Amino acid sequence: MVAQELDYFRAIIQANMEPLAKVTEVSAMAALSEQLGNQVWLKREDQQPVYSFKLRGAFNKLRQLPQGSKVITASAGNHAQGVALSAAHLGHQATIVMPVTTPEIKVNAVRKLGGEVVLFGHHFDAANAHALSLAEETGAVFVPPFDDKDVIIGQGTIARELMQQLDELDAVFIPVGGGGLLAGMAVYIKSLRPDIQIIGVEAQDSACLKAALDAGHPVELSSVGSFADGVAVKLIGKETFRLAQKFCDEVVTVTADEICAAVQDIFVATRAIAEPSGALSTAGLKKWCRENQVRGLNLAAVLSGANLNFDRLRYIAERTALGAKNEALLGVTIKEEKGSFKRFCQALGGRSITEFNYRYAGEGDAQIFVGVGLRNGQIELEQLKSGLVQDGYHFEDLSDNELAKLHIRYMVGGKPPVALQERLLRFEFPEYPGALARFLEMLGSNWNITLFHYRNHGAAQGNVLAGFDIAPQQYEEFDAHLARLGYQYQDETDNPCFRQYLQTPQSLARKAG
Structure with missing residues (x-):
């Protein structure tokens, strides 16, 4: 070990956290351990006076x-x-x-x-x-939030406690934002036990460590996701990256739905409600076990925080079943005739229906948006889809379609009565009192808005889905206006959800022409 890392190790040993910071518990996660075939432990930093490490x-x-x-x-x-x-x-x-x-x-x-x-x-x-x-x-x-030696040393005391609390460890999963927690814990653990794997876990839409490791140096992300706001960092610290590059064995990235499922796992084991970034490492642990098909190991994850706005629980609960692969969302075409609903339900083979959206839109085919409960995750989903194909149903699997999960499931059943030259955009903007009014003001009134859906679920970012009636010759002017606004947005015009539930066949024909 070089002198610089030895200094960190000694400082972590000597760091006195009393009387302010607690020695937090390590909780066994019995249900998850049985599910994964590994012994899973959770370091409970939610027990600190400020509910965070x-x-x-x-x-x-x-x-x-x-x-x-x-x-x-x-x-x-x-x-x-x-x-x-x-x-x-x-x-x-x-x-x-x-x-x-x-x-x-x-x-x-x-x-x-x-x-x-x-x-x-x-x-x-x-x-x-x-x-x-x-x-x-x-x-x-x-006082920097992460890229500072004294801050890194303070975070490293979690590893000191963990090593005293657990005799046997094969891998430790650590959430990554700016990298201070990973750097402090990794330098301490590897100094004592180089055989223990250090695995960083990042949100898929805020993976600044993975980007830095791929490039060989810190790289600023163009944007970061807002769901796991505690780790929404565009650029990892210089010193935290140096230590991560030396001591981190692997990085796992997880989706928002996988994080939501981990929030539920933590609640089942401890009755604690983790914030999204607090459940990050548990989500990464689950994904790593599945992908590597390992069993019989002793694994620890850090519950890094529990400062959650209560109104965000609604969103987390909605996404948990999808993240745990206990629910699938399907867009299905059925005949607009008597008995078609009953036949479709029979085709589901007795599986529970969690959601069913339909609205009459004329003769011919009907489009339904359906949620189906699953007991055996991805395996059962593939069996369900195979059965629907055999029964002659045309469908889209929307379980991983962000537009479907954020907006469409709340909007099914509305198509304009006339042909429109629509473009559909999904916007994200900082959420605060008056933010939606400010967004609309900046959007302006030069283009006719044909569709609008907004939900506030307690997050730091607001989500808006908006349709615009725009002729192709206006695209260049419209795109330039969007660039000046500075809002993050995703063009969803070609999303199958839009075509299936919100766009008229006439407008499709016009677009093709």
């Missing part, structure tokens, strides 16, 4: 400073609460810059812990730049 890094950083120091940071959540509580305990003055999109529950939590909140900008990057500017103006010490 972030307290450790913040506390270790701030305890190095003279009492009465001024500190400042930028954060929309867990790091903010960790800094605020640590500063109050140590006698420092803390200022936390938070985006104006931050949910009120998190803003109030920081204020209750004694931090002064400054709301600035509509996203983290703007808030962070403002915090750095304020630190320079006031002489306050800036």
Whole structure:
């Protein structure tokens, strides 16, 4: 081990987290262990006073400073609460810059812990730049959320506890955002037990570590997903990447649905409700076991946090069955005639129907949107699809279609009575009071909106599906307008869901012509 890593190892051994940070429990996940054929353990960082591991890094950083120091940071959540509580305990003055999109529950939590909140900008990057500017103006010490030696050391104390709590370990699964938790835990574990595999887990739409490892250096992602907001980081830290590159054996990426299924697994085992980023490593553990077909191993995952807005549970519950492969979504064509519903239900072979959407749209064929319960995951889904083919049904498997899951399942049954030259776009924008009105104002009124669907499910980002009646000769002007708006969007005009449920046959014919 080189001197630099040895310094980390010694500092983690000596780091005193008392009395602020707790020694958290390790919980056995009995049901998941039986399901996977491996012994699965969960390191419970949700038990910290701020319900997140972030307290450790913040506390270790701030305890190095003279009492009465001024500190400042930028954060929309867990790091903010960790800094605020640590500063109050140590006698420092803390200022936390938070985006104006931050949910009120998190803003109030920081204020209750004694931090002064400054709301600035509509996203983290703007808030962070403002915090750095304020630190320079006031002489306050800036507290980085992850790319800092003292912060990394604080997070590494989780590994110190874990190694004392579990005698046998084959692999440890660690969530990755900016990389501070992975770096701290990996350098400690590999210093003691190089044989233990260190596996980083990232959200599929925020995989900055995987991108950096592929490139050989940190790479800034063009955009990141908003569901697992605790790990929604565009660029991994320089020091955290250096340590990850040296000590991380593998990176697993998981989808939002897989994270939702892991939230349920954690609840079943502990009755704790993890935030999406908190369930990330459990989702990665499950995926790694399935893909590698391993059994008989001792595996640990870190439940990194449980700061969840209650209204997000609705969204998580909706997606859990899909993530666990206990439900499939199908778009099926049936005959518009008496008895066709009954025949289709019989074709499902007694499987439970979780959702059934239909609206009369004229003679001929009918399009239905149906959810089907599954007991045996992907194997049963393939059997179901094979049976439907044999029975002569035409269908689309929409289980992995984001447009279907976010919007179409709530909109089935509406097609315009006249032919339209429609383009369908799915937008994402920062969510805050008045955000939808601002979005509409910026969108303008130069084009006729033919379809609009919006749902607020407690996330930091709002989702809108919008249709526009636009002639092909206007595409260039329209696309230039979208580019000026600056919103992230996905063109869904060619999505099979749109054609099946929302677009008239006449408009299809016009498009083809």
